[in-house]
Amino acid sequence: MSDEESPVPDQILTSAKEQIDQEELSLADNEEILHTLSKLTPIYENDRSYFILGNYDQEPIRRLNLVVDRLNRRQDAYAFRMVDIRGEWDNSIQKFCLIADLVTSLVGVAEKNPSDFLVEQGLLVGTVEYFSKSHVLKRVYEDAEHPFGWMQDGVFGLFEEEGRLYRWQTEEKLIEVTEQLP
Secondary structure, eight states, X not given: OOTTSOSSOHHXXXXXXXXXXXXXXXXXXXXXXXXXXXXXXXXXXXXXXXXXXXOOSHHHHHHHHHHHHHHHTSTTEEEEEGGGSOSSSOSOHHHHHHXXXXXXXXXXXXXXXXXXXXXXXXXXXXXXXXXXXXXXXXEOOTTOSSTTOHHHHHHHHHHHHTTOEEEESSHHHHHHHHHTOO
């Protein structure tokens, strides 16, 4: 491949460009985003790609890493978190949307404390495209009937109706439900 050829398929660059054009970003920001996207070759080189969402605090990120590890053991699959995508641009809605456009599956790991991926959950159910390729691994807590609140319970209900809500309580069960993902 020559230096002038992009490893990013044309339709992805078009989608990325459309997302970028909707925001008021500088030319340098646009170039940085497109450069970062061109580094995501494992997404294009594998049949399945999983964008893992969740809490980045110490204990929850350990479980996110567990999910990433289990999915990356699959043949012809690539799983990653947003922080795994290097670049000078922040973790923003634009970055989320650009990456979500590229992957075959979005996987949320939902835990109640101290925070969660609330904004992303709204985006997952806010568009047909994202919702259709999303799955949620919801932690179950014995000590609380509704630990997530009514809004998140509504989101979980939508995923449950589609058969894409997976419940777990222990790390062993988290591994089991991760194995059930397509």
